[in-house]
Amino acid sequence: MKRSAYFLLMIALISAGRQVTAQENVSFGPIVGVNFSRLTNHPIYNDWKVGNSAGIFINYSGESRLGVNGQLLYSRIGGESGNGASKGHLDYIQIPIMGTYYLNGRGNALRPKLMAGPYVGFLVKAVNESNVNINPEGAARAYKGVDAGAALGAGLNYSIKNKVWLNADLRYNIGLTNVMANASDVHNRSxxxxxxxSFPLGNYSPSTGKFR
Incomplete structure (x- = not known):
């Protein structure tokens, strides 16, 4: 699944690159993060909890201020009970693909950015961590295998050295699908x-369809 998702990400970025006529920059690298998540309308896990994420990302940046950012993440979200006695952990392979608008042009060492786009998540594991009597073996059966929604965010890229950038962003994920198998209107929020x-993968030429 991971290889297929990575391949689809590359196809999406290259397809976007063919829509412009200038040399375009493509870069990739590792990413780590912390999540604050809850499950709306969940009977137990409707309060916020802390999780983490890690994976890889690819940036496409055009001569204009527009770009595309794609990520492949192993992300732990879920929720916590209001009294803190129980936590529900949902581990997903998440694939967000976000359009990016930079607030200044290329050549600047600090580039603030705005981002928006869809994401899809594939459930890998569901675990109840509880101080009360909840059956942990039933956790996986209680949740659907796929989540999807929209991601909105803002951040900045800072040039460390030539074509090597520190990337930071704050993002809000809005789950648009019901994630529980036997309940309705339960959505991920994080x-x-x-x-x-990010490290340079190369310059992409839409006229030749090749990197150089």
Missing amino acids: WGLNVGV
């Missing part, structure tokens, strides 16, 4: 603070 470092 804030994510992410930091990564």
Whole structure:
């Protein structure tokens, strides 16, 4: 699944690159983050809890201020009971693909940015961590295998050296699908603070369809 998702990410970025006529920059790198999440309308886990995420990302940046950011993340979200006695952990392979608008042009060492786009998540594991009597073996059966929604965020890229950038963003994920198998109107909500470092993959030429 991970290889297929990575391949689809590359296809999406290259397809976007073919829409412009100038040399475009493509970079990739590792990313880590912390999540603050809850499950809306869940009978137990409707308060915020802390999780984490890690993975890889790819940046596409055009001559204009527009770009595309794609990520492949292993992300732990879920929720906590209001009294703190129980936590529900939902581990997803998440794939957000976000359009990016930079607030200044290329050539600046500090580039603030705004981002928005869809995401899809594939449930890997569901675990109840509890001080009360809740059956942990039933956790996985209680949740659906796929989540999808929209991601909105803002952040900045800072040039460390030539074509090597520190990437940071704060993102809000809005789950748009019901994630429980036997309940309705239960959705993921999460804030994510992410930091990564991108390295140049090369310059992409839409006229030749090649990197150089």
